[in-house]
Amino acid sequence: MRIAAAAVAAVAALSGLALTAPQWLVFMAMLALAKGVVVLGLLVLMRTGLVSFGQGLYFGIGAYAAALLSHHWHIADAAAMLAAGTLAAALVAALLGLLLAGYRDIFFAMLSLAFSMILYGVLVKSAALGSTDGFNLHARTFLGLALTSGMERRVFLIAGAVSVAAVALAVHKLLAGDWGRLAAGVRDNELRVSYLGASPYRVVYVNYLVAAALAGLGGALAALAVGHVDPETTYWTTSGEFVFIAILGGTQSILAPFLAASIFEALRTVASQYAPNVWQMSLGVAMLAIIMFLPAGLWTLAERRRRPA
Amino acid sequence: MTQVLAAQRLKKSFGAVTAAADISLSFDSDTVVSLIGANGAGKTTFLNMVTGYLKPDSGRIQFGGRDIVGLSPRRIANLGISRSFQIPQLFQSMSVRDNLLLAESIAAADDPQAATDAALARFALADYAAQKAGLLPEGIRKLLDVAMALSSRSRLLLLDEPTSGVSADEKFAIMDVVMGAALAAGVTVIFVEHDMDIVARFAGRVVAFYEGGIIADGPPDSVLRAADVRRYVIGEELSDAVA
Numbered sequence: 001m002r003i004a005a006a007a008v009a010a011v012a013a014l015s016g017l018a019l020t021a022p023q024w025l026v027f028m029a030m031l032a033l034a035k036g037v038v039v040l041g042l043l044v045l046m047r048t049g050l051v052s053f054g055q056g057l058y059f060g061i062g063a064y065a066a067a068l069l070s071h072h073w074h075i076a077d078a079a080a081m082l083a084a085g086t087l088a089a090a091l092v093a094a095l096l097g098l099l100l101a102g103y104r105d106i107f108f109a110m111l112s113l114a115f116s117m118i119l120y121g122v123l124v125k126s127a128a129l130g131s132t133d134g135f136n137l138h139a140r141t142f143l144g145l146a147l148t149s150g151m152e153r154r155v156f157l158i159a160g161a162v163s164v165a166a167v168a169l170a171v172h173k174l175l176a177g178d179w180g181r182l183a184a185g186v187r188d189n190e191l192r193v194s195y196l197g198a199s200p201y202r203v204v205y206v207n208y209l210v211a212a213a214l215a216g217l218g219g220a221l222a223a224l225a226v227g228h229v230d231p232e233t234t235y236w237t238t239s240g241e242f243v244f245i246a247i248l249g250g251t252q253s254i255l256a257p258f259l260a261a262s263i264f265e266a267l268r269t270v271a272s273q274y275a276p277n278v279w280q281m282s283l284g285v286a287m288l289a290i291i292m293f294l295p296a297g298l299w300t301l302a303e304r305r306r307r308p309a
Numbered sequence: 310m311t312q313v314l315a316a317q318r319l320k321k322s323f324g325a326v327t328a329a330a331d332i333s334l335s336f337d338s339d340t341v342v343s344l345i346g347a348n349g350a351g352k353t354t355f356l357n358m359v360t361g362y363l364k365p366d367s368g369r370i371q372f373g374g375r376d377i378v379g380l381s382p383r384r385i386a387n388l389g390i391s392r393s394f395q396i397p398q399l400f401q402s403m404s405v406r407d408n409l410l411l412a413e414s415i416a417a418a419d420d421p422q423a424a425t426d427a428a429l430a431r432f433a434l435a436d437y438a439a440q441k442a443g444l445l446p447e448g449i450r451k452l453l454d455v456a457m458a459l460s461s462r463s464r465l466l467l468l469d470e471p472t473s474g475v476s477a478d479e480k481f482a483i484m485d486v487v488m489g490a491a492l493a494a495g496v497t498v499i500f501v502e503h504d505m506d507i508v509a510r511f512a513g514r515v516v517a518f519y520e521g522g523i524i525a526d527g528p529p530d531s532v533l534r535a536a537d538v539r540r541y542v543i544g545e546e547l548s549d550a551v552a
Contacts, residue, residue, distance in 0.1 A: 178411075178414045178421075181403070181411045182411060182414070184402065184407075185403070188399075188403065189398055189399065189400055192400065194381075194382050195360070195383075195386055195391075195398070195458075196411070196412050196415045196457065196460070197383055197387040198415040
């Protein structure tokens with residue numbers, strides 16, 4: 001119930017922000033939301049004991065699927081783009097998952113990285129997709145309603161907030177129930193899971209699929225925010241950023257990825273404005289501090305406050 | 310009495326080592342059978358073949374009239390064969406309650422919560438329900454391991470050295486709890502054991518293994534007194550303990 005209340009409050013707050021805030025803040029909030037939902041997918045994997053260094057693959061697929069919809073098929077509806085991004089990522093994951101679900105630990109992490117870099121290589125070489133420059137996308141309607149110029153991002157932010165809140169609640173429900181316990185069981189002891197009669201492979205496959213779909217949604221959302229896609233979305237530094245945000249937030253709560261993504265985006269905006277040359281160094285220092293003092297992520301602070309000593 | 314498990318002419322070798330040399334064994338329902346033998350005699354190989362972890366080179370294994378050779382451990386578990394492990398296989402980061410809850414939900418119990426409460430009571434684990442499995446004393450870990458194996462759909466329970474790693478004065482107490490729970494659940498029990506006092510006390514039938522074959526099979530008093538068993542099983546035990 002607390003989570004549901006938090007989701008409603010977040011949607012309300014983001015809607016308020018969308019309607020009143022300056023464009024740059026709306027843009028930042030959209031990016032934070034987009035990255036947050038990708039990291040939510042990583043959280044699902046981490047609860048299963050896996051880390052993917054290749055979520056950029058699905059982030060990129062989501063972004064390109066959304067962009068291709070308007071660019072090649074002339075469907076310029078934002079809702080269709082979000083759905084297309086999610087679906088395209090899930091479809092690819094349904095195939096790759098068959099292979100990846102058989103791997104664990106560093107092998108899983110590296111294989112997922114490899115696939116994202118293959119897509120990067122393909123995108124960079126495809127002249128039809130704009131090569132390294134990528135191409136622009138324009139969403140002119142939302143669920144058939146025409147958008148006046150200047151209003152697009154504000155509408156996208158509200159739509160994004162609503163859809164992300166819905167999937168986040170669904171993920172929370174999934175993880176809080178039998179499935180979440182089973183995923184933790186796979187993380188702790190696969191042998192026992194098999195001998196109890198469940199399939200670790202299936203658990204990993206399904207959670208991989210969920211993580212990919214969420215990353216696809218995030219990619220489409222980011223594409224709508226930026227209005228442009230390029231191969232950078234699938235590059236390993238993008239995937240690394242998601243892992244960074246996941247560690248920053250921690251895996252205890254589904255709210256943590258969004259909190260961490262917001263902090264990350266705010267930090268980046270401020271740092272690139274005032275200290276463009278040391279911005280990445282400040283990230284490194286932040287990561288060091290988190291690992292040393294809050295190894296379970298920033299969410300530890302929220303939990304400490306709730307249970308005062 | 311109906312037959313639960315029947316193995317016919319099982320053969321298994323690892324290179325030059327024969328772990329199962331033409332083993333035929335059958336087990337009736339509602340019995341408690343102990344497998345004894347020195348290390349390497351083929352007891353655990355037998356359990357591993359029954360649970361699908363190892364595939365016999367030849368031979369048949371029937372469970373409830375169904376051929377189970379070639380099925381995965383997961384499929385076999387779903388048919389009703391459960392096992393515990395010599396080294397307890399637990400979900401370390403979860404509470405005792407969640408360990409059992411996961412086992413019962415995989416076993417598709419009608420009401421996993423109620424089944425978990427029943428298991429906590431039956432295995433005297435209620436006091437530990439909220440503790441993390443990774444922090445439990447060894448005796449409790451052993452009990453939890455068996456409790457997880459004995460879910461609501463178990464028909465045959467295989468225990469691999471249920472009292473190993475437990476202090477001598479705890480062994481009987483643990484076996485009392487385990488056997489009481491197995492009896493209440495109405496399952497057939499096959500257990501591998503090195504402690505002959507435990508075997509004599511809890512088994513209704515004893516099967517002695519030696520070099521992949523069976524050298525004695527019958528009630529505990531006669532098997533434990535047989536010359537071959539004393540020479541190859543109990544004698545080997547002693548030299549093992551010294552080494």
